[in-house]
Amino acid sequence: KQEVTQIPAALSVPEGENLVLNCSFTDSAIYNLQWFRQDPGKGLTSLLLIQSSQREQTSGRLNASLDKSSGRSTLYIAASQPGDSATYLCAVGSPQGGSEKLVFGKGTKLTVNP
Amino acid sequence: DTGVSQDPRHKITKRGQNVTFRCDPISEHNRLYWYRQTLGQGPEFLTYFQNEAQLEKSRLLSDRFSAERPKGSFSTLEIQRTEQGDSAMYLCASSSQGATYNSPLHFGNGTRLTVT
Secondary structure (H helix, E strand, O other): OOOEEEEOOEEEEEOOOOEEEEEEEOOOOOOEEEEEEEOOOOOEEEEEEEEOOOOEEEEOOEEEEEEOOOOEEEEEEOOOOHHHOEEEEEEEEOOHHHOOOEEEOOOEEEEEEO | OOOOEEEOOEEEEOOOOOEEEEEEOOOOOOEEEEEEEOOOOOOEEEEEEEOOEEEEEOOOOOOOEEEEOOOOOOEEEEEOOOOHHHOEEEEEEEEOOOHHHOOOOEEOOOEEEEEO
16 A cells, blocks of 8 residues: 655745755555645645656756655755745555555645745 | 636535535546545545546545536535534546546645534
């Protein structure tokens, strides 16, 4: 059974700092890993999707890496801004019985202080 | 692309009542998903449709829950005889080719259910 863990549960940084969020998963047989952002009381916004054959994906100030063999992914945020404050969730898609479901971590709540 | 739309945004109901939620996916997406999220947790998968066919159901989806997507467009999620443990955010998502084909999921803003 796939399990996804995110560390830390919460993180507070001053504006302008570079930061790394961590995600680990127990079963390395995955289709892909996705990073999402969730603002309070809202749905999830897809940030980056890394296919199992890829090592990283970049979008603007965001860079996500994937090490499938060790079951780890990181989300790097450069030059953080107060608008980056949100909960960041990672999720993996696994080929268990052809399932379409994503398994999510509990998220890391990020606060960027002005 | 108007995004995934969910209605209502909030629902307060008394224990034992039935509730129904609606989801309108992005128009060209034939995959539709329902997830449930409780406070401090990540979303948990409930069910998945490809067009009008319900292809996957989680064990979380007890017999009090039913989901439909009658014409392969919008979907409804009904909870019968609600219990306090059903209180959660119910999230709908859609994608063009599904997680197994590396299509990202697009989520709506959810329906917040409170059972009193």
